[in-house]
Amino acid sequence: MAKRLRIVHYPEPVLLSVARPVTDRAFENGLAAIAEDMFATMSDAGGVGLAAPQVGESTRLFVMDIPEGDGTPAVRAALVNPEILHVEGEQTGDEGCLSFPGIFQPVRRQMRVVARALDVAGKEFELDVTGLAARCVLHETDHLDGIVFLDRMSALKRDLAKRKIKRLQKRGEW
Numbered sequence: 001m002a003k004r005l006r007i008v009h010y011p012e013p014v015l016l017s018v019a020r021p022v023t024d025r026a027f028e029n030g031l032a033a034i035a036e037d038m039f040a041t042m043s044d045a046g047g048v049g050l051a052a053p054q055v056g057e058s059t060r061l062f063v064m065d066i067p068e069g070d071g072t073p074a075v076r077a078a079l080v081n082p083e084i085l086h087v088e089g090e091q092t093g094d095e096g097c098l099s100f101p102g103i104f105q106p107v108r109r110q111m112r113v114v115a116r117a118l119d120v121a122g123k124e125f126e127l128d129v130t131g132l133a134a135r136c137v138l139h140e141t142d143h144l145d146g147i148v149f150l151d152r153m154s155a156l157k158r159d160l161a162k163r164k165i166k167r168l169q170k171r172g173e174w
């Protein structure tokens with residue numbers, strides 16, 4: 001039975017740090033189970049992507065579960081030690097993050113991403129995705145580098161988002 005994990009909110013230090021690569025030992029120590037817990041936690045929270053630092057683990061692992069879209073297939077995967085091999089094109093769309101509840105702002109990202117990663121069993125695979133799935137891979141890979149989507153917004157939108165966060169913090173709603 002998958003456990004529900006606590007999702008940390010900005011500006012928890014773990015969200016602003018570069019996460020550690022997954023080692024062979026981590027695979028032996030139940031990485032697959034952690035990924036299952038992350039899938040369950042993400043699904044309960046209504047998200048489509050969740051990175052390990054968001055559940056307090058400074059580890060290069062994220063999960064994604066993107067529904068089928070307009071001409072794009074569903075993508076459900078756990079990516080360990082992901083590397084971005086290729087990006088192209090551009091898209092701008094509203095983005096959210098489970099570590100920023102209630103904040104949605106437009107973010108510009110690349111339209112297509114080719115990434116290489118290990119699965120939870122340690123087997124290498126490649127992912128070639130577009131649209132929302134590409135946005136998700138870029139957003140979650142950023143998390144592993146201590147970059148949050150606030151850093152990708154225009155200065156104006158970032159100020160708006162920061163002001164809203166401050167208001168929510170003051171009211172104890174963050």
Ligand code: NI
Nearest residue numbers: 096097098099
């Ligand atoms: Ni996020």
